[in-house]
Amino acid sequence: MRAYRAKMVESIRLPDREEREAALDAAGHNVFNLDSDAVYVDLLTDSGTGTMSDAQWAAMMQGDEAYAGSGSFTDLEAAASDVLGFDRIVPAHQGRGAENVLYGSLVEPGDVVPNNTHFDTTRAHVVEQGGEPVDCPVEGALDPGASGDFLGNFDVERARAVVDEVGADRVPAVVVTLTNNSAAGQPVSVANVRAVREFCDEIGATFVLDACRFAENAHFVREREPEFADSTVAAVAREQLSYADACIVSAKKDGLANVGGFVGIRDAPAFDDLFERAKQRAILYEGFTTYGGMAGRDLAAVAVGLREAVTDAYITDRVEQVRWLGERLDEAGVPVVRPVGGHAVYVDAGAMCPHLRSEEFPGQAVVCDLYREGGVRGVELGEFAFPGADRPDLVRLAIPRRTYARDHLEHVVETAAAVADHADDLPGYEVVSEPPMAELRHFSADLRPLAPSPGSEE
Ligand SMILES: *Cc1c(COP(=O)(O)O)cnc(C)c1O
Numbered sequence: 001m002r003a004y005r006a007k008m009v010e011s012i013r014l015p016d017r018e019e020r021e022a023a024l025d026a027a028g029h030n031v032f033n034l035d036s037d038a039v040y041v042d043l044l045t046d047s048g049t050g051t052m053s054d055a056q057w058a059a060m061m062q063g064d065e066a067y068a069g070s071g072s073f074t075d076l077e078a079a080a081s082d083v084l085g086f087d088r089i090v091p092a093h094q095g096r097g098a099e100n101v102l103y104g105s106l107v108e109p110g111d112v113v114p115n116n117t118h119f120d121t122t123r124a125h126v127v128e129q130g131g132e133p134v135d136c137p138v139e140g141a142l143d144p145g146a147s148g149d150f151l152g153n154f155d156v157e158r159a160r161a162v163v164d165e166v167g168a169d170r171v172p173a174v175v176v177t178l179t180n181n182s183a184a185g186q187p188v189s190v191a192n193v194r195a196v197r198e199f200c201d202e203i204g205a206t207f208v209l210d211a212c213r214f215a216e217n218a219h220f221v222r223e224r225e226p227e228f229a230d231s232t233v234a235a236v237a238r239e240q241l242s243y244a245d246a247c248i249v250s251a252k253k254d255g256l257a258n259v260g261g262f263v264g265i266r267d268a269p270a271f272d273d274l275f276e277r278a279k280q281r282a283i284l285y286e287g288f289t290t291y292g293g294m295a296g297r298d299l300a301a302v303a304v305g306l307r308e309a310v311t312d313a314y315i316t317d318r319v320e321q322v323r324w325l326g327e328r329l330d331e332a333g334v335p336v337v338r339p340v341g342g343h344a345v346y347v348d349a350g351a352m353c354p355h356l357r358s359e360e361f362p363g364q365a366v367v368c369d370l371y372r373e374g375g376v377r378g379v380e381l382g383e384f385a386f387p388g389a390d391r392p393d394l395v396r397l398a399i400p401r402r403t404y405a406r407d408h409l410e411h412v413v414e415t416a417a418a419v420a421d422h423a424d425d426l427p428g429y430e431v432v433s434e435p436p437m438a439e440l441r442h443f444s445a446d447l448r449p450l451a452p453s454p455g456s457e458e
Contacts, residue, residue: 003313004402007054014040014375021372021456028446029368029429031377040375041408043397046343048094048252048259050401053308056256056301063297066290072299073290076262079303083234083310084214084241084249086264088275090282091292091299095212095250095261096121100128100285102248102263105277106173106206107131112166115175115210116154117141117182120385122175122210122248124440134162141183144337144348144392149224151339152180152217153192156199168203177210178217178240182381184394185213185341187220190228190240197243206274209244211264215254215309216342219319234310245271251298253343256305256314256401260294314402318342322399325409332417343398347416349382350393352423358383360428363393364447366419369426370395372453374415384429385442427451 015023015038027033036042042049064071073091080089092098099122107113109130115122118133126133136158140146154176163171176196178188193209200207211217218236222228228236241247244266251260263282265275279289286293294302308314319342326340329347337346353362363380370376379385382393397412419426427449434445 001317003317004053012040013037017372020375024368024371028432029364029449030442030445030447031367031371031379032443034371034377038375039371039377041404041412042377043344043399043412044377044379046253046398046400047250048257049403050256050258051403052256052258052301052305053402055308056304059300059304060297063295063300065296068288068290070290070296070299072296072303075303076299076306079306080249080262080264083237083306084211084247084264085238086241086247087267088265088271090263090265090275090278090289091294092261092263092282092286093293094252094259095248096125097286097293098248098250098261098263099125101278101282102208102246103129103131103173104281104285105274106208108172110170111172112162112170113173113175114154114159114162114171116152116177116180116188118175119177119181119210119212120440122177124437134159136162137180137183141180141186142391144184144335144346144351144394147338149220149339150187150189150192152178152183152186152188154188154196156195159199163203168205171203171205173206173208174200174203175208175210176244177212179213179220179342181213181343184337184346185216185343186339187217187224187342188240189225190221190236191225193240193243200245206245207243209241209247211241211244211247212250212253213342214241214249215315216319218310219315220342232310233312233315237310246274251302251305254306254309255302256309257298257301260298260302262292318401321409324406325397325399325412328409328413329416332413332420334413334416334420337394345397345399346381347378347395347397348392349380349395352420353426355424356426356428358393360430360450361393361447362426362428363395364429365426366395366423368429368449369419369423369453370415372456373418374411376412376415380442384431384445384447387438387441422454425454427453
């Protein structure tokens with residue numbers, strides 16, 4: 001049940017079809033290049049695109065803008081301690097800033113970093129440090145047809161084989177991403193987190209939780225892991241984080257803010273050195289250790305947002321809304337990855353466009369057509385975003401938090417159903433120009449359709 005109502009509104013409009021065709025052409029058929037006022041329902045990402053609460057806006061007015069020793073930082077520290085159980089934090093401007101601070105302090109050239117599945121910026125940061133990111137998802141995690149309660153889990157045996165091969169001294173850290181963003185937002189069980197803890201003790205590695213979506217994961221744990229059936233989401237959130245030595249948080253996700261992030265580091269003598277190194281690196285790249293690239297008002301908003309994220313009223317509504325969209329799309333004949341994850345519905349574009357080879361980017365074909373048909377912006381996560389990774393060609397429809405109502409999502413369902421109806425006729429795409437770093441290609445490459453689109457002017 002919706003446990004909030006609107007108090008401020010933002011106008012949006014659906015440009016007509018001709019405008020949409022022109023906008024898509026001008027954007028090089030890459031929806032990252034579209035102006036947001038040309039988008040009707042924007043499901044590009046749920047990162048920093050949510051709606052803040054009146055309590056967050058009120059806290060912003062009292063943000064302490066002091067360069068050092070900001071009271072808003074003290075508030076954020078207290079929230080991170082209460083909500084996540086991390087008493088030491090290093091703030092950063094967003095999650096990737098936190099990744100730069102942490103992985104830059106942990107990873108050396110030649111190191112190997114196992115992760116259930118590296119999120120794109122995480123992969124890029126490990127590579128940037130000269131490390132080698134290795135994905136260790138469980139069987140079926142990347143298979144759109146698989147089913148299971150915890151398809152986001154980390155496969156410890158797979159990681160053990162990697163460690164046996166390269167030697168434990170080359171593995172400084174093991175990362176678990178919860179929920180597993182790049183594996184369709186599937187959750188990770190607490191049992192799995194405990195197993196990874198034991199594995200890290202065995203090989204002497206630092207256990208990092210990429211906790212950007214800690215609240216969504218906690219909701220699924222409570223729903224699916226019998227041990228936690230009677231727990232609060234807040235209690236599960238703390239429990240799952242309690243096993244990690246360090247964590248990465250993007251406040252743009254379950255911090256319910258528009259910007260911000262931090263590294264959490266365990267308050268124990270074994271991590272004093274890591275904490276010091278992280279703080280030094282943060283001063284260089286992010287800002288002094290009591291603001292880290294955020295304004296005082298941002299720190300204040302995140303401090304309130306973290307607490308709101310683990311309230312039952314918020315998180316239940318959030319996950320239910322995403323699930324509702326998944327179910328309606330499924331009923332409308334749009335192939336979606338089941339079970340539906342925490343922050344997004346993943347459309348199986350490969351299944352929708354069997355006439356297109358992966359190299360012709362069926363995901364991008366669907367993304368472009370969703371925009372052309374209904375001004376809906378999603379994002380390709382397949383061969384275009386992950387060149388050569390041999391992953392299924394998916395399109396992610398990520399739902400901003402507390403932002404869209406059911407009629408917006410009904411428009412998305414109608415649009416996607418129209419795309420599915422003529423999916424057999426969608427053209428493939430080819431890359432015209434791309435940036436040097438392959439890991440970041442989907443953010444800025446230009447593409448060209450290999451044939452005219454159904455219903456287009458050409
Ligand atoms: C979003 C995200 C990040 C990066 O955070 P930004 O705030 O976008 O820089 C890192 N890891 C995961 C799992 C994420 O979802």
